[in-house]
Amino acid sequence: MANASKKVTIVGSIALDSVETPFGRKEDILGGSASYAALSASFFAPVNLISVVGKDFPKRYLNLYKKNNIDITGVEVKPGKTFRWKAHYNYNLNSAETLDTQLGVFQSFLKPEIPKNVSRADNLLLANIDPVLQEWVLDKVKPTGIVAMDTMNHWIANRKKELMKLLKKVDLFLVNEGEARQISGEENLLNAASAIQAKGPKMLVIKKGEHGALFFHEGLLLMVPAYLLEKLHDPTGAGDTFAGAMIGYLSQFSKVTERELRKSLVYASILASFTVEKFSVKRLTEITREDIEYRYNQFEKLTEF
């Protein structure tokens, strides 16, 4: 991290999740796209976090960010309740069924102040949150670094116009398979990718969960498998972790080459593989850079032919 040449600014949700999977049930655990993305990115570069929590948000979680190289000057503590998400996963952990969503303080958090130490030269990750908020931050920061953006089915269905407008302004867009099909109306992923790239982002990642990810830069550039695990307890946050690791990894370099882009996908896949091993952000707070490098080396061996 000492040789990181850029910081990463991340805007997204901070949530208290209640999650049930076949491996257990947890109440009010730390979640939200920004939590996963920031902790993941922080392995590679310092992070400026922009988000909001309610007065009910545990102090220990704020301390957790700080301990992990994440600047929370941009995290407002507002009267009201922290965003809450309640979900259930079926046996094979393939899809979350959302049982309840309470936006809480996010309802009125559409025009946040940007912390003074956010630099235009930093990379910016618009983690999964309302595209209206994502665009506000983008327009305020006016970044000269890489702008990456994630989203989810909910916003594609309910903020399509805002999302498509925003797409023209981002360099790297990350979606999962289903979202790629939803946005483009194309079943085939190569066709879906072309259709999405035609709307703006030069770089596109299609995340396929346990089946890895595809990276498009002009055409298809890289197919990355997912790191195979024996124990997978909670898939929540895997995609956010992926996005955070990718932009974090790239922030180590003042100029990004194709080689670094390829490697960023592998690190993203690896960080996501840690996240799903335990509930919440638990694994991201346990592992070291050495654990990551060990898995990277394994990954090389497991994909070489």
Place this chain on the structure above:
Amino acid sequence: MANASKKVTIVGSIALDSVETPFGRKEDILGGSASYAALSASFFAPVNLISVVGKDFPKRYLNLYKKNNIDITGVEVKPGKTFRWKAHYNYNLNSAETLDTQLGVFQSFLKPEIPKNVSRADNLLLANIDPVLQEWVLDKVKPTGIVAMDTMNHWIANRKKELMKLLKKVDLFLVNEGEARQISGEENLLNAASAIQAKGPKMLVIKKGEHGALFFHEGLLLMVPAYLLEKLHDPTGAGDTFAGAMIGYLSQFSKVTERELRKSLVYASILASFTVEKFSVKRLTEITREDIEYRYNQFEKLTEF
């Protein structure tokens, strides 16, 4: 093919398929595990085919085998009807719904004669067919080369005992994800693999269709993505093609190293990617070794990081 050091013996089904996919409907087209596997293997090594057809089997299909380096001395033409399979694929082509199966001449084809030019030193592929027939051929040939075996959910459900007995005698076993879970009773693929390997085969391939394949040799050795296609018209035979290419590729070498094993998986994935582009074995009869090498080079670029 000139430098192939071994031939491949393949036993399996020859069928006339009637298939409907969202891209069309075809009646009585050439199919069967042995057809796909033999044509695929024939790109790398000469093939001895052991199978059976009825008097109704079109001569042009027998000629097709011969034209492609496949010795059909072991293909009996018997009174009665050729094996017929009728199936329908849903929109995303993920799973075939079998509408009808007519075993025909296969009903009494459990103890075939082995052609005299089958050598013990050749590699042997027990392509998907009744394990009783697979074991007969294995016991008659007594191969000293590599023994590979494929199967399907039907035999796992209805010939479990025979199949498990046979597993002890094979070097390389190929199954798809669902079959791996069905045999082992394990949902997690790493656990499923360990459970299956404990039953005999040192080498195991778990095929994941459009998501690639996993190769286990002792532990997990290689993760191979599938070659991504814009047009996928009929997935029938992809797994058989995969198995044929793998054993065919390995037959080029008198001694197989880990490097060759790794490369065989990539060739297998590539040959399968051709098969699914058109109905029946059509693409396997159109492509050249150069087309295969072109896709192999693309595959290298698309997986390098």
